[in-house]
Amino acid sequence: MIPVPPAIQRFPWKLIAVLSAITGFGLLVLYSAAGGNWSPWAWQQGVRFLVFLSVALVIGRFPIRIFEDFAYLGYLGVLFLLIAVELLGFVGGGSQRWLNLGFMNLQPSELMKVAIVIALARFYTQLPPGNTRTFTALWPALAAIGTPAALVMLQPDLGTALAICIGGVVVMFVAGLPFWWFGSAAAAGLAALPILFSMLHDYQQKRVLIFLDPESDPLGAGYHISQSKIAIGSGGIGGKGFLNGSQSHLDYLPEGHTDFIFATMAEEWGLIGGLGLLFAFFLLLRWSTRVAIKARTRFGQLTAAGLTMTIFFYIAINLSMVMGMAPVVGIPLPLFSYGGSSMLTIMTCVGIILAIENDSKTGTRRFH
C-alpha cells in the first residue's frame, strides 16, 4: 500500500467522483447536442465546472460559523439585489432577472435559494425550543420566504419562486414546527389553487393548461412537452446511440442543451442512461442527507437539509417537466444543463454542505 498523505485523504474524493460523473456525462450530451462538437457548449461547461468545483472545495474549508454569522446580512443583501433588479427591470421594461456586474450576469434569485435556507436555519437555531410551536416560530419565517418569493414572481419566474418557497418550507418542517400546520397549509393551498392560477401570467397559465393536455396544441405551446416525450420514448432501453439522436440533431427538441437536456440524453442513451443519471443524483442527495443527519450543530442540520431540498427540487421539477409530469417552468437539470447560474447555485450548496460535513468531523456534537 502506498501511504496517502492526510491532506489528500481529507479531500472528499467520492463526492468529487459523483459530481464529475454527472457533469462529465453532461459534457458528452452537450458534445452530441452541438452536432459532435466541443464548442460552443461542452468545453465552456467543462471549464466552468472545474472553476465552480474549486470554489465548492474552498467553501467546504470555511468554518461553519461564518455562514451562521453572515446569514441575516447575506439574506438582506440578496433581498436588496432582488429589489434592485426589479427596479432596473421596471426601468428597462419587461422581465428582468439579471444584474449586469460587468464581468458576469448575476441572477440574484439564484442566490436567494441559498440565502433563504441559511437565514431560516439561523432563525430556528436561535429560536428557544419552547417557542417551536408558537406563532413566534411562524411569522418571521413566512415573511422571510414570502418577500423574496413575491419579488421573484414579479420578474416573473415561477420556477425560482417555488424553489425559494420549497427550500424555506423544508427548513421550517425539519425545524420541528407542528405537523398539522403544514397539512392545513397544503390543504388551504390546494383550495386556493384556482385563485393562484388566476393570478398567473397568461403564458404561465397556458403552460399549466398545456401540461394538463399537451396533445391539445402539439405545434404550439405543447410542442416542448410532446417533442421531449417523443425523444425520451423513442430512445427505448438502450437509446439510439451516441450522436444518433434525430430529435435533438434535427432541432425537433427545443432547448435540447439547456432545460430539455435530459431528453437529448435519453434519446441517445435510453433508459439505461436515464437510470444511471438518476442513480448518480441519488448518491449526491444521499450524501447530503447523511451530512444533515450527522451534522454537529443544529444550524448545520437545518442548512444541510434545506440545501439538499434545493438541489432535489431542481432535479425533480426538471425531470417531471421533460417527462410531461409538470408544467414547463424553465428549471435546468443541475450540473447537466448548459448554463452557469444553476451550476453556481448547486456548487455553492455542495460547498456549504461540505463545510458542514467537515465541521461535524471536528469536535463533538453541540446543538447551538
Added chain:
Amino acid sequence: MFGKKSPPITEAWRGFTFTRRALVVGGAQAAVGVALAARMTYISVIDNERYVLESESNRVNLTLVPPRRGWIVDRHGKALANNRVSLRVDIIPDRLHNKDLVLGQLRTLLRLDNDAMDRIERDLKAASGFQPVAVAEDMTEQEYSSILVHLPELPGIAPQRGFARNYPTGAAVGHLIGYVGAPTAEEYEKVKDPLYITPGYKTGKDGLEKYFQEMLRGKPGAKRVEVTARGKVVRELSTQPDTQGKTVHLTIDADLQEFVARRMGPESGAAVVIDTLTGDILAFVSMPSFDPNSFSDGISNSEYSWLRADDHQPLINKATRGLYPPGSTLKPMAAIAAIDHGIDPSERHTCIGGYRLGSRFFRCLGTHGSVDMPTAIMKSCNSYFYWVAHRLGYDAIAPTARLTGLGEEFQLAGSNQRFGTVPDSAWKMRKYDQPWSASDSLNAVIGQGYVSVNPLQLAVMASRIASGRKLYPRLVNRHFKSDPLPFSADALATARHGMDLVVNGPGGTAGRSRLPLDGIAMAGKTGTAQVRGLNTGNGKGGTWRFRDHGLFVCFCPVDNPRYAASVIIEHGMGGSRAAAPVAKDIFTFIYDREKGMEALETFEAGWGGTIKERMDRSYAAWKAGIAAPDPGLAQ
C-alpha cells in the same frame, strides 16, 4: 399522560424530531425519484413503439414526385407536347411557424401581386399538414436562387425542380392537343389520390391531353427525405423514381400543322388535311387559337378574358365545332349523285343567269350559257345544279352526301363534334312537320338552306371523292374498314375532272390558285356561303360579321390523289378569294417546303409577325385598353 398537551419541547426532542423529519423528507425525495424512474421506464419501454413512430414521422418526410407526363409526338416522332424543367416553390404548412413573416419575405423576393397572395392564403387555409401549397411555378433561375439563398430564414418553404408541360409550337396545336391543368377539388374528391393534390401534378383538361389522360399520366415517384424541424432537407434517404407516362403517337405532321396554323394568318377559320391512303389527319387547325402553354401554367384572369372577348372566338375549335353552310363545295358530290341516278354528265343545260321554279327565279352568279357537268363544276354554275336537283329531288342526293361523310359524327380521339345537317324530306317532316319542297332541294344542292357541315366533314368528303373509298379520319393509329364507296367509276371520274377544271381549267373559279409546282396539280372546289340572314349579329362587330364565308375543298395530286384538304375562312368573302390560296400554299408546302415557307414568310411580314408575336401584341394592346378604357365607347 399529559392529555392533549404535547410533551415539553427540549433540545433533545428537537434533535430527535429533526432526524425523524429529515428521514421523512429523504423518504419523500426517494419516492419521487422512484416515481420518475417508473415514469421514464413507462415512456421508453411501454410507449416506446409509439414514440419511435412519432420520432420517425418527425424525421422522415415522404413526398410524392409527380410523374413526368408522356409526350405527344407527331407521325415522325417530333414532339407536339413534351416536358420542360420548371423551378417551383411550395409551402409545407406543418413546417410554417411564422406565416406572416415568411409570406412577407416571399412576396418581396418573388414580387408576388395581391391576387397571388390571396390565393396562397386561401390554399393555406384549405391545406393541412404536409400537403404542400404552391407559391410560384416557372420561376427564373434568378428568382429560384434568391429563394435558395434565403432558405434558412424561410422555414416551411420547399423549393424544387419539377417538370411542366411544354408545347413547342404553342397556339398552333391549341385546339388539337388541348391543355393540362391542376386537378380541381372535385376531381380529388372523386379519386382521393394524394397525387392529385401534389403541387406540380397536372391532368389533361381538354383535347387529346384529356382523352389520353390515363396513358399520358405515368406513375408517381416517392422521395423519403430527412428534414429538420424547420423543414430543411438534411439528406435524401431513398428515392423511388417516377415512371414517365406513355408516348402518344399522332398521325399529325407537326411541321405541316404549324405551317397551316401560321398560313391562316389573322383570319378566323379552320383547315384539315387528310392522307387519302389511310385517313390519317396530317393537320388539324382552328384559328385563331389559344396558347396551351398559358393554360397549362394556370392562365391569368385577364388573359382568359382577352381570349373570350375576341370576336374571332379563339376558344372554339372550328374544325369540329364550327358549322357552316358548305355552299358550292357540295357540287362535286351532287354530280356523283346525279350520275348515279342516271344523268349523263355530257348532257347540257343552258344557264340564263338563273333557274325558274314556278314563280320564283333562283339566281346564278353568272350567265354561263350551255354547260355540261364538268363545266358546271368548273364554273360553279348554280343553274345547272338547280336543274339537276329539280329533276332528281334532294332525297336522291342526300344519301350520297351522307356516304361522303357529311352529317356524320366520326370516332375521333379527343374531339367534341357538332356534326350538322344533311336534310331530306323525312328530316324536314320530323323537324318542322312540313313537306319537302322543290325550292328546298334547290337551296340544298348549292349548300345553302338547311345544310350545315363542319370543316372536318368537308375534308373527309374531299378525301372520299379523291380515293373512292370510305375513309375515316384518324388522329392515332386506329384501324377502320375503308371499303370502296358504291359510286360508279364514271361518277367519281366526272367529279374529279370537274374539280381539276376548277383549278386548272380555262376560267375555273380557283384558277389563280394553281400550284406553283412542276408536274403536281391540285383539284378543288370553291364555296361561298352566305352569312347574312343566317347569322343574327348583335350589331356590334361592324361589317366583318356579315361577309360571306370562303370555303375550299381539294385534293392533290389530281391523278392518283394522296392528300385531301378543306379550308374555311370565316367571312373571307368567297372560296376562290380567301380559302383556295391557303390550300394552294398548304400543298406547295407539302411538296416543296422551301417554296411554301417563302410564301408564308412574305405573308407574315405583311401580317406583322408570327402567331406568337401577333398574339402577344394583341394581348398587350387589350390590357392597355382595359387599363384606360376608350371614353368614346362609354355610353
